[in-house]
Amino acid sequence: MNYKSRHFHSIIVHVTTAFALLAAISFYCWSMDITFLMMKASEWRLLTLISLFVLFLSSFPAAVSGVFETNKMYPVWHKTHKIKLTLSVLIFVLSLIEIVAILKLYDGVLLGLSVYFINNIIVLMLSYYGLKITLGRQSFAKTSYTPDFFNKEKPYDILDEVRGYIKEKPKRVDFFDLGEE
DSSP, X not given: OOSOOOOHHHHHHHHHHHHHHHHHHHHHHHHTTOOBTTBOHHHHHHHHHHHHHHHHHHHHHHHHHHHHTTTTOGXXXXXXXXXXXXXXXXXXXXXXXXXXXXXXXXXXXXXXXXIIIIHXXXXXXXXXXXXXXXXXXXXXXXXXXXXXXXOSSSOBOHHHHHGGGTTSOOOOOOSSOXXXX
C-alpha cells in the first residue's frame, strides 16, 4: 500500500467529538420523550448510554495517543498540552459518572447539565487547544507547538517532517475501491 500511515490521534478524537454531541441529542430526545424514526424513550436512553460509553472508551486512547505523540517531551510541555491532558482526563471521568448515573436511574438537573453542556464544552475546548497546537499559524494566535529539541541526541520537529508532503496530492483510503484516482 502506497499511502501514508494515518495519524491515530487525529482519527480517534473525531469519535470523541461526535459521540459527545450524539449523547446530548439522544439525551434530549429521551428526557423530552420524543418519538422519532420509531424510537421511543427506551431507545433514546439506550442510544444515550451507548454514546456515553463510546465517549468513555474513545477518550482514553485519544488522551494516551496525544501524550505519546508529543514525542515524550514531558519536561518541556507547553501549557496547552497540560490543559488538553487535564480536559481529557476530565471527559473520561465525567462520561463514566454519567453512565453510572443513567444506569442508577438518576434524573436530575446536574446530569442534564453535564450531558448537554459540560461534555460539549470540554470537547470544544479540547478541539480549540488541539487546533491551537497544530494550526496556530492559521488562527489569530501563534502555534503552541514546541519542537522536541529537549532530546539532544535526535532533535525532532514534526513540522520539518511534514513540510515535504505539503504539495503532495491527498490520497484517499476507502473500505471500497471504486477505481477513483
